[in-house]
Amino acid sequence: MNVKIEKSIAKGHIVPPTSKSMAHRLLIGAALASENTKIVNITPCDDVLATVDCLSELGISSLLYGSIAEISGGEIRKAKPKRELNCRESGSTLRFMLPIALLSGNETVFIGAPRLMERPMAVYEDICLEKGLKYSQKDGKITVCGPLSAGDYSLPGNISSQFITGLLFALSALNEDSRIHITTEVESRSYIELTRAAMAEYGVEVLWEDERTLYIKGGQNYSSGGNVFVECDYSGAAFPDAFNLIGGEVLVDGLNPDSLQGDRVYKEHYKAIDGGTPTIDITDCPDLGPILFTLAAAKNGARFIGTKRLKIKESDRARVMAEELSKFGADITVLENEVIVNKTEIHEPFEPLYGHNDHRIVMSLAVLASKYGGEIIGAEAVKKSYPAFFEHIKKLGIEFKTYET
Numbered sequence: 557m558n559v560k561i562e563k564s565i566a567k568g569h570i571v572p573p574t575s576k577s578m579a580h581r582l583l584i585g586a587a588l589a590s591e592n593t594k595i596v597n598i599t600p601c602d603d604v605l606a607t608v609d610c611l612s613e614l615g616i617s618s619l620l621y622g623s624i625a626e627i628s629g630g631e632i633r634k635a636k637p638k639r640e641l642n643c644r645e646s647g648s649t650l651r652f653m654l655p656i657a658l659l660s661g662n663e664t665v666f667i668g669a670p671r672l673m674e675r676p677m678a679v680y681e682d683i684c685l686e687k688g689l690k691y692s693q694k695d696g697k698i699t700v701c702g703p704l705s706a707g708d709y710s711l712p713g714n715i716s717s718q719f720i721t722g723l724l725f726a727l728s729a730l731n732e733d734s735r736i737h738i739t740t741e742v743e744s745r746s747y748i749e750l751t752r753a754a755m756a757e758y759g760v761e762v763l764w765e766d767e768r769t770l771y772i773k774g775g776q777n778y779s780s781g782g783n784v785f786v787e788c789d790y791s792g793a794a795f796p797d798a799f800n801l802i803g804g805e806v807l808v809d810g811l812n813p814d815s816l817q818g819d820r821v822y823k824e825h826y827k828a829i830d831g832g833t834p835t836i837d838i839t840d841c842p843d844l845g846p847i848l849f850t851l852a853a854a855k856n857g858a859r860f861i862g863t864k865r866l867k868i869k870e871s872d873r874a875r876v877m878a879e880e881l882s883k884f885g886a887d888i889t890v891l892e893n894e895v896i897v898n899k900t901e902i903h904e905p906f907e908p909l910y911g912h913n914d915h916r917i918v919m920s921l922a923v924l925a926s927k928y929g930g931e932i933i934g935a936e937a938v939k940k941s942y943p944a945f946f947e948h949i950k951k952l953g954i955e956f957k958t959y960e961t
Contacts, residue, residue, distance in 0.1 A: 557936040558908075559946065559956050561925040566804035566952040572793035573599040573942050574623075574786040575817060577747065580607050580648045581754035582784050584656065584725050586627035587616040589758055593780035595625040597787075602940045603646040610641040610653045614664075629778075633729055636662040640697070643668035645870065645913075645940060647675055650698075651718035654680055655726035658689060658702035666698040671913070673698070675868050679711050679719040706732035706774055713742035713768070716865075721751040724772060728760050732774040735765070742768065743839050743865070746818030753816055757784050787812045791819040791843045792942050795919040796952065801830050801851050802927045806952060819844055826851065828858075833899065835859040842866055842873075846920040849877045849897055853886035854924060857899035864893040870940070871914040880909050880921055884928060904928045915940040922946075926954050933961075 574597050584607070586593035598604065600620055608618050608625070614635035617628040635657070643650040643666055650666055654677075657664035667673070673696050680700075684691035690701035704726055711719055720736060727734040742748070748770075752762050758778040763771045788810040797808045811820075818841050825844065828834035829851050838845050839862030852858035866873040874895050878888035883905035887898040902924075909925070911918040911934035918937045925932065926949070935958070938945040946956070 557958055558931065558933050558961060559922070559935040559958050560931045561922060561929060562955040563929050564926055564953055564955040566796070566799035566806050566926060566949060566954055568952045569807045569809060570796045570948055570952060571810040572788050572796065572808060573601065573944065575789040576601055576603050576941055577648070577750055577789070577817070578754060579604045579786050580652055581721070581751055582757065582786060583607050583611060583625065583627065584652055585754055585758040585760075585778055586780060586784070587611045587614070587629065587632050588725070588729055589629040589778040589780045591629055591780065593627045593629070594783045595627065596783055596785050597623050598625050599623065599786075599789075599943070601943050602644055603648060606642065606644040606646040606649040607653070610643060610649055613637045613639055613641050614657065632656065633659045635660050635664075637664050640665040640667045643672060645669040645672050647672060647716070648718055650677075651680075651716065652722045652725065654698070654700060655704060655722040658700055658704040659726055659729055661701065661703045663690070663699060663701040666700075667696060670696065671870060676715055679715060683709060683711065704730070706730040706734045708735050708737060710737040710739055712740045713738040714740040717742070717744040717747040720748055720770070724751055724755065724762055724770065727772045728755060728762065728776055730774050734772045734774065736770040736772070738768040738770075744818060744842070746816060746840060749816045787815060790815060790817045790822060794819065794822040794844060794847050795923060795942070795945070796948065797822070797826070798847050798851055798923045799926065799952070801826060802854055802923070804952070822847075829855050833857045833859075835861065837862045842869070843916060845873055845895075846877050846916045847923065849874075849888065849895060850881065850920040850924050852897040853881050853884065853888070853900070854902055854927070857897045860895040860897070861893060863895045869914070871912040871917060873914065873917065876912045876914065876917055877920065880917065881924075883907055883909060884924060884930075902928060905930045908933050911935055911937045913937050915942065919945055922949065
């Protein structure tokens, strides 16, 4: 899908999608529970649907209708999948589900989009090698076989917290105690806290023994008590709220002010960008990078540090944003762990913009195009996290036309 956006001003009220980060976690918790669970207020984006599909292949029955998912607990610890588990483009799905698949002694094969299968997975490969478990990655597939055992596990914390989350869920399903030792500084700690909160919804406790050690008591039972609720997504809210920095008047409602989501810091970063030329560390909120770069280009520029992990997202986000924003006249320098957005005169792009199959790239470009106009090729990528994005901004008064090529 391609979108041609006209100059227009966003005004109105919006409720953003719910957190796919929490949805993944709550779905897996429900799959580990012994009774049925109803997950309320879920946004059925592509990434979340990938997790539902993979759970189904592991024997977990699910029923989705509207914003509700009903999950029936099953024998996921003994799963023997008959087909490959398709993670589509979801890094969370792949990294969360792989240790779950290792709970059984049966072989499981994971597949996904080419870009997903190129993203780093060596952390799990190293763990499997150390523990004597099968791990094979070739021809766009990852094949694993357990069973995973309780014990001590060491892994870095500066690649992706998703590896820690996957292990937390799997180790908590075992009967003996385990520990995860994080060998580096912990980046994106807020996502680990989201995992602990999701597990706590089912009565399962994980403790920090010190700054880099997580203790998982064995023999805990997942129990949902019936219903769990998914809160709204701060990373999704950042896009409609961004209109307010370029002349819009948008009220973004429904967010939990006490949320553990790390991307809630976007409001602080927006104030800094609106008020000057700040230096902003996005080590713990890399998903905000594209929209922060966009707003900095539209305002007075900014310097961003902690950007190295943007290379391993759905696209090489720093490089891609520099390329696309340059079409508006932006001047951006991309370094190894730093992005410098210089203050320049922004104008209407004179060539099409490309979404690079990355939802956050598309939404960031759409925000800026509302001020200057612009055409985005490959806008369907928003389905990954915010399928109603264009419907929502249309309600806010953003004028656009969609077409297929």
